[in-house]
Amino acid sequence: xxxxxxxxxxxxxxxxxxxxxxxxxxxxxxxxxxxxxxxxxxxxxxxxxxxxxxxxxxxxxxxxxxxxxxxxxxxxxxxxxxxxxxxxxxxxxxxxxxxxxxxxxxxxxxxxxxxxxxxxxxxxxxxxxxxxxxxxxxxxxxxxxxxxxxxxxxxxxxxxxxxxxxxxxxxxxxxxxxxxxxxxxxxxxxxxxxxxxxxxxxxxxxxxxxxxxxxxxxxxxxxxxxxxxxxxxxxxxxxxxxxxxxxxxxxxxxxxxxxxxxxxxxxxxxxxxxxx
Amino acid sequence: xxxxxxxxxxxxxxxxxxxxxxxxxxxxxxxxxxxxxxxxxxxxxxxxxxxxxxxxxxxxxxxxxxxxxxxxxxxxxxxxxxxxxxxxxxxxxxxxxxxxxxxxxxxxxxxxxxxxxxxxxxxxxxxxxxxxxxxxxxxxxxxxxxxxxxxxxxxxxxxxxxxxxxxxxxxxxxxxxxxxxxxxxxxxxxxxxxxxxxxxxxxxxxxxxxxxxxxxxxxxxxxxxxxxxxxxxxxxxxxxxxxxxxxxxxxxxxxxxxxxxxxxxxxxxxxxxxxxxxxxxxxxxxxxxxxxxxxxxxxxxxxxxxxxxx
Numbered sequence: 109x110x111x112x113x114x115x116x117x118x119x120x121x122x123x124x125x126x127x128x129x130x131x132x133x134x135x136x137x138x139x140x141x142x143x144x145x146x147x148x149x150x151x152x153x154x155x156x157x158x159x160x161x162x163x164x165x166x167x168x169x170x171x172x173x174x175x176x177x178x179x180x181x182x183x184x185x186x187x188x189x190x191x192x193x194x195x196x197x198x199x200x201x202x203x204x205x206x207x208x209x210x211x212x213x214x215x216x217x218x219x220x221x222x223x224x225x226x227x228x229x230x231x232x233x234x235x236x237x238x239x240x241x242x243x244x245x246x247x248x249x250x251x252x253x254x255x256x257x258x259x260x261x262x263x264x265x266x267x268x269x270x271x272x273x274x275x276x277x278x279x280x281x282x283x284x285x286x287x288x289x290x291x292x293x294x295x296x297x298x299x300x301x302x303x304x305x306x307x308x309x310x311x312x313x314x315x316x317x318x319x320x321x322x323x324x325x326x327x328x329x330x331x332x333x334x335x336x337x338x339x340x341x342x343x344x345x346x347x348x349x350x351x352x353x354x355x356x357x358x359x360x361x362x363x364x365x366x367x368x369x370x371x372x373x374x375x376x377x378x379x380x381x382x383x384x
Numbered sequence: 385x386x387x388x389x390x391x392x393x394x395x396x397x398x399x400x401x402x403x404x405x406x407x408x409x410x411x412x413x414x415x416x417x418x419x420x421x422x423x424x425x426x427x428x429x430x431x432x433x434x435x436x437x438x439x440x441x442x443x444x445x446x447x448x449x450x451x452x453x454x455x456x457x458x459x460x461x462x463x464x465x466x467x468x469x470x471x472x473x474x475x476x477x478x479x480x481x482x483x484x485x486x487x488x489x490x491x492x493x494x495x496x497x498x499x500x501x502x503x504x505x506x507x508x509x510x511x512x513x514x515x516x517x518x519x520x521x522x523x524x525x526x527x528x529x530x531x532x533x534x535x536x537x538x539x540x541x542x543x544x545x546x547x548x549x550x551x552x553x554x555x556x557x558x559x560x561x562x563x564x565x566x567x568x569x570x571x572x573x574x575x576x577x578x579x580x581x582x583x584x585x586x587x588x589x590x591x592x593x594x595x596x597x598x599x600x601x602x603x604x605x606x607x608x609x610x611x612x613x614x615x616x617x618x619x620x621x622x623x624x625x626x627x628x629x630x631x632x633x634x635x636x637x638x639x640x641x642x643x644x645x646x647x648x649x650x651x652x653x654x655x656x657x658x659x660x661x662x663x664x665x666x667x668x669x670x671x672x673x674x675x676x677x678x679x680x681x682x683x684x685x686x687x688x689x690x691x692x693x694x
Contacts, residue, residue, distance in 0.1 A: 152559040175520035181432040213435040258472040325466035331405035360405040
């Protein structure tokens with residue numbers, strides 16, 4: 109099923125990381141696309157943008173943010189949104205994404221992806237703000253399901269229902285992180301298949317895969333190491349529901365060489381071509 | 385005055401990306417200290433109040449008890465099969481501090497080395513409590529580190545503050561606008577009669593630091609893979625700037641400093657060179673003239689200027 113927004117299948121991409129800048133620019137490897145962390149290129153006029161401009165001139169780029177704070181009860185930061193839009197136009201980003209979370213309140217930014225209570229109050233709040241952001245950007249926003257380590261006693265619905273209703277009511281796109289589904293399923297004790305079964309796949313414009321750290325009592329979404337097989341299996345399932353959806357590997361701790369990182373991303377081929 | 389004292393800074397310095405991952409240091413939740421039941425404990429909280437509550441817990445220094453006890457925490461956050469409510473919240477508290485400490489460590493790798501991990505982490509925790517982030521980007525989060533070094537009980541706060549100023553100038557250089565470096569080829573196009581009235585625009589990334597400690601040499605030793613001893617005080621002036629993708633640190637001798645500051649203030653080339661000449665009045669005239677010439681050539685070849693107005 110192609111996504112309803114007509115956003116393209118970019119193929120298999122990688123999260124752009126500074127340790128790989130030199131090898132990318134020097135070797136010009138064949139990579140389908142890169143995802144950038146938007147905030148690394150905001151509030152700077154210098155070298156980060158020099159590198160990004162050179163890479164965006166050669167490769168398709170998608171913007172992935174960590175400070176939109178769509179669930180915060182603080183007002184939307186219009187200056188930040190203007191900067192986001194300007195960066196998107198500068199690098200011709202194919203789309204803009206962020207997380208279903210909040211990052212701060214009362215003017216402070218924790219720079220962490222904090223969990224929302226899944227209630228009718230939260231849903232109405234996030235729907236309204238997502239619509240406002242999309243109006244501002246003039247384009248669909250893709251929201252990603254986060255990894256979480258806490259659930260609220262006041263939750264009135266599971267995350268998958270919240271995400272599905274949000275997508276429908278705000279008419280937004282989804283970035284489905286199957287590693288996050290796995291991590292949260294272990295931390296909260298739900299069935300990841302049940303989660304995927306509830307996702308409106310016509311709204312999924314991108315999938316994430318990543319490694320994580322299992323501490324026995326809980327799993328941390330550390331983006332370290334290779335992707336484990338159960339996460340690849342979730343990707344295979346998601347990809348069957350959202351055929352042609354682009355896939356991206358995030359690797360953020362103990363990052364290996366570009367060649368090794370890219371090779372891990374390309375392992376997705378083994379799973380997205382799979383049929384039951 | 386030689387080219388050899390212009391030193392590049394390692395390419396990736398200050399450029400560590402912020403990511404959506406949870407920092408590895410937030411891993412295992414320690415048994416949380418028990419806080420007190422807050423006044424709202426029996427009431428129902430709306431979204432705003434829950435976020436204020438959550439943020440207060442997350443940002444409470446890890447050396448302190450969280451502002452909530454287990455029973456009260458469980459009213460808002462459910463325990464899992466393996467972790468209590470406070471332990472689950474502790475993951476976020478540790479993640480918050482770990483992420484910001486990582487950010488400061490990226491901006492101040494040499495200060496970390498100089499202080500040692502434990503003292504640096506203590507300094508960072510004080511920093512985080514005093515200067516919480518209010519911006520969407522972490523690019524400028526570390527800008528108060530020199531102030532923090534002076535106000536915290538460090539063994540040698542002035543040395544640490546000078547080192548922090550130098551490392552922060554590197555970060556500023558990374559994020560400053562990119563400008564072309566004016567070279568001798570550009571200057572060769574200038575008719576001789578226009579030279580005296582020429583005015584130079586300094587590289588927009590330029591920071592000039594007057595330092596009480598020789599921290600540039602200390603930083604270079606660290607970059608060379610050495611383990612330098614903490615130096616005693618010795619005044620110096622260092623220019624930090626970027627040409628292309630390279631950050632440079634250049635120790636400015638007095639004549640060069642005079643020239644750069646005069647040109648940066650908008651004085652003409654003739655007036656600036658006369659100022660340098662005057663600063664060398666105690667030297668024999670021929671030697672002073674040669675030094676002025678060397679000084680100018682060195683200043684230009686170092687890439688300190690980006691434009692010329694005639």
